[in-house]
Amino acid sequence: MGFRFLINLNPIHRSRASRIKTYLDSNILKNSCAYWDSGFRDRSDCSGNPNFTARRRCHVGHSHRDRDSTPGKEGEKIFRLGLAADIGLATGKAVTGYLSGSTAIVADAAHSISDVVLSGVALLSFNAARAPKDKEHPYGHGKFETLGALGISTMLLATAGGIAWHALDVLMDIWSAAPEIVNQSLNHNHTHGGHHHEIDMEHPVLALNMTIISIAVKEGLYWITKRAGEKSGSGLMKANAWHHRADAVSSVVTLIGVGGSILGVRFLDPLAGLLVSGMILKAGLESGYESILELVDAAVVPQQLEPYKQTILRVEGGYKHMRGRRAGSSLYLDVDVEVDPFSSVSAAHDIGENVRRQLQQSYPEVAEVFIHIEPATSHISGSDGDHQVNVKSSDHHDNTRLLDQTDVEDIVSKILSSRFSEKMEVERITRHSIQRQLFLEIEVSMPLDSSIREAVELAKEAEKTIVEVVPEVIHVSIQLRLGCSMPEFRKKVGR
Structure with missing residues (x-):
């Protein structure tokens, strides 16, 4: 026996x-x-x-689990929805501008065409990030999503700068011009970020309806994309959501400016433009900053890792140290797991595999888990007095x-x-x-x-x-x- x-x-x-x-x-x-x-x-x-x-053997170092395709399919549907909406708005504005003779609506149609291009880039970036791992990219393609988010953030900053520039230009005209010139300045084409958003007052009903439809569609896309981005942790979705809102609020500023012109409130348009530019600037800076941090493999803040730590504590073994980094909506974790120092190699391996399995089953965004097994010193220091003294006085062995x-x-x-x-x-x-x-x-x-x-x-x-x-x-x-x-x-x- x-x-x-x-x-x-x-x-x-x-x-x-x-x-x-x-x-x-x-x-x-x-x-x-x-x-x-x-x-x-x-x-x-x-x-x-x-x-x-x-038992089937596999290395504890890291996992190669195929990511759940369901979130990716839902994200792709949202990007396709945004692309289709931009194509529809561009077509609708072009037809409206042609029928009404409004040059402002035609210019806004050109703006929507640029949105189509940007939405296409976002969709391509999203799909590229979800391509399977290959020999050249053993850690996946998640950084393509980060690059797409950085590009959209740059566009947001350009849009905010264009709106602010136009608002300041209008304010300078109001302050310096004669009353009759002021009246003309209130009726000239309002451009935001290089795109015209003025309502042509010769065709108010058709132009106003098209602008209201554009606002409703873009605001709806903002909430849909924002909710999906927060759920999946995708910085690209969050940036694209703010791009939709930037288009919506730009059109809102146009309506406010027209209303101010009708009511005789001359400063309403430029002040609203400055407020909107500040909102878009803040969103662009935050999104761009997060994208840059991901590109340089900055560590995930400890507060965001707390749920993953709690999951490890529920598994046999102990948690000692964890760090994480993001690549798009994917999360990569490095975990030091403490085990009984007298456990066998196979038992420690099973504990590490259990930790990896629990993390990936509980959190679909976790793409890979790199596990390092360490002996738990608490098993020694808490056993009896003699061992506790020996372990605590082990500094003299550091150079041995x-x-x-x-x-x-x-x-x-x-x-x-x-x-x-x-x-x-x-x-x-x-x-x-x-x-x-x-x-x-x-x-x-x-x-x-x-x-x-x-x-x-x-x-x-x-x-x-x-x-x-x-x-x-x-x-x-x-x-x-x-x-x-x-x-x-x-x-x-x-x-």
């Missing part, structure tokens, strides 16, 4: 012993050696036993080269063979390195006629000798092997 007699059962190993007890209670080890002697020919025999389920596995095996084997060769034989040595200090677990075999008392005393003496001879080692636990050894076990598994 594969039972191990644990000598000097201290609190560090108590949790491991409880896990072994559970393992024994399930009667799994009753015939384990006989089972493996069968050559493990039929792996289906262990299908009912979760402890012997053959730790012994590698081969060195440890050679030194320990020489010590035991020179002093205890007649009473014990080393079967296996497991080294644990925690805060630059070594903990050793040594599996030994002893003569069959040895009593338990003799085995305990001999193990204590051997542990004390190893700690005295090897200063890098601060704790040794010797375990008595009573069944087939781990090397034999691995050979049987590999058959």
